[in-house]
Amino acid sequence: MTRSAFLRARRPEHKQQRREAILAAARELARTSGVRNVSLGAVAEAVGLAKSNIVRYFGTREEIYLELLADEWRQWAEAVAERLRTTSGTTNAVTALVETIVERPLFCDLLSHASTSLEHNVSVPAARAFKHAVHARIAEMGAAMAGATDLTEREGGELAAACSGLAGMLYPAANPPPALAQVYAEDPELAAACPVLLPTLVRALSALAAGLPTLREE
Amino acid sequence: MTRSAFLRARRPEHKQQRREAILAAARELARTSGVRNVSLGAVAEAVGLAKSNIVRYFGTREEIYLELLADEWRQWAEAVAERLRTTSGTTNAVTALVETIVERPLFCDLLSHASTSLEHNVSVPAARAFKHAVHARIAEMGAAMAGATDLTEREGGELAAACSGLAGMLYPAANPPPALAQVYAEDPELAAACPVLLPTLVRALSALAAGLPTLREE
Numbered sequence: 001m002t003r004s005a006f007l008r009a010r011r012p013e014h015k016q017q018r019r020e021a022i023l024a025a026a027r028e029l030a031r032t033s034g035v036r037n038v039s040l041g042a043v044a045e046a047v048g049l050a051k052s053n054i055v056r057y058f059g060t061r062e063e064i065y066l067e068l069l070a071d072e073w074r075q076w077a078e079a080v081a082e083r084l085r086t087t088s089g090t091t092n093a094v095t096a097l098v099e100t101i102v103e104r105p106l107f108c109d110l111l112s113h114a115s116t117s118l119e120h121n122v123s124v125p126a127a128r129a130f131k132h133a134v135h136a137r138i139a140e141m142g143a144a145m146a147g148a149t150d151l152t153e154r155e156g157g158e159l160a161a162a163c164s165g166l167a168g169m170l171y172p173a174a175n176p177p178p179a180l181a182q183v184y185a186e187d188p189e190l191a192a193a194c195p196v197l198l199p200t201l202v203r204a205l206s207a208l209a210a211g212l213p214t215l216r217e218e
Numbered sequence: 219m220t221r222s223a224f225l226r227a228r229r230p231e232h233k234q235q236r237r238e239a240i241l242a243a244a245r246e247l248a249r250t251s252g253v254r255n256v257s258l259g260a261v262a263e264a265v266g267l268a269k270s271n272i273v274r275y276f277g278t279r280e281e282i283y284l285e286l287l288a289d290e291w292r293q294w295a296e297a298v299a300e301r302l303r304t305t306s307g308t309t310n311a312v313t314a315l316v317e318t319i320v321e322r323p324l325f326c327d328l329l330s331h332a333s334t335s336l337e338h339n340v341s342v343p344a345a346r347a348f349k350h351a352v353h354a355r356i357a358e359m360g361a362a363m364a365g366a367t368d369l370t371e372r373e374g375g376e377l378a379a380a381c382s383g384l385a386g387m388l389y390p391a392a393n394p395p396p397a398l399a400q401v402y403a404e405d406p407e408l409a410a411a412c413p414v415l416l417p418t419l420v421r422a423l424s425a426l427a428a429g430l431p432t433l434r435e436e
Binding site: 036112115116122127135162165168172182183203204209210214215 | 344426432433
């Protein structure tokens, strides 16, 4: 679509195309530069629209990224469900959770900014839609985990939620900014203490999966 | 000290006083407004110095908050060690970790911003000093946990690190911004899914403490 056609878009399917174009540009910029470094102005420039035009589709930069995060949650839940259809047992289920999240760096990056940044500066409807989406995904994943292991649905949902939370916490630590990368290069002891995403997640979730059933009430 | 005396401060003890005044102002602003809402300009205004004067003491806003975070880590480790001198057993040790962190909202707020924000935009020496401090605190706490429970020092340190990470993850979720607070007020099901800091930490750390020993190699 040429820029002039794009600017004239008025019909519903064209509006949907614009939304998709904005989301695609924001996704690509975040993949290249990291979520924290992308401004609304950069998204507008990448998609060839004025900022004042962007905000007709998404009220703020944070609303764009919250929608991308909900989409990543959906894709992750689908990938885990797919894996759990052909495997079972707690060890395999934990591996499925961890491997599918580690292969989604944009998801991890977005998770790391969700509660401290992306959930701020958004409208009430955007916040509600996001929370409903996450709530539904965790419930689905809890059921899928319960079907593949001896865990309850609640415990399975807790493992999925813990996996997302820990991935969001560990991803920025495992991908240090330049000053920290230099510290690690100069100090092997500190570098050894820097968590590696996949094995750290496997160990934490394996321990949680073993420990949660011991907390069941009689 | 009057403003003019403050501005003329040149001797080492006066420079130390200025550092302390800057840290105290940044701490107070963060307690009132939340870490994410405090700018370097606001700190400068609160302490009665020009921004150009502040940066002689701290290169960036993030260096101020990283130093406050290292200080909070020290205070938390001391509080946990104090508790573990008069109690023992895994349940009591987990309670000690959780209760002492929950009563430190500024620590939790700072933890929530550490790897996604505060560790960025700092000098290599500031990043190194911070990482060394955290590394030392986790080692101390691991030893204290091992002394009070059947856990190893490694497992004790992992529990302390997990407690800090989960507190940093859960604190902003448990203290939602206005739009989310409105969503929760209107939607009891979503509100019920919003984590409460203390019981969520107790459950996660109790499960980890029960599960980590099952992962020991023969």
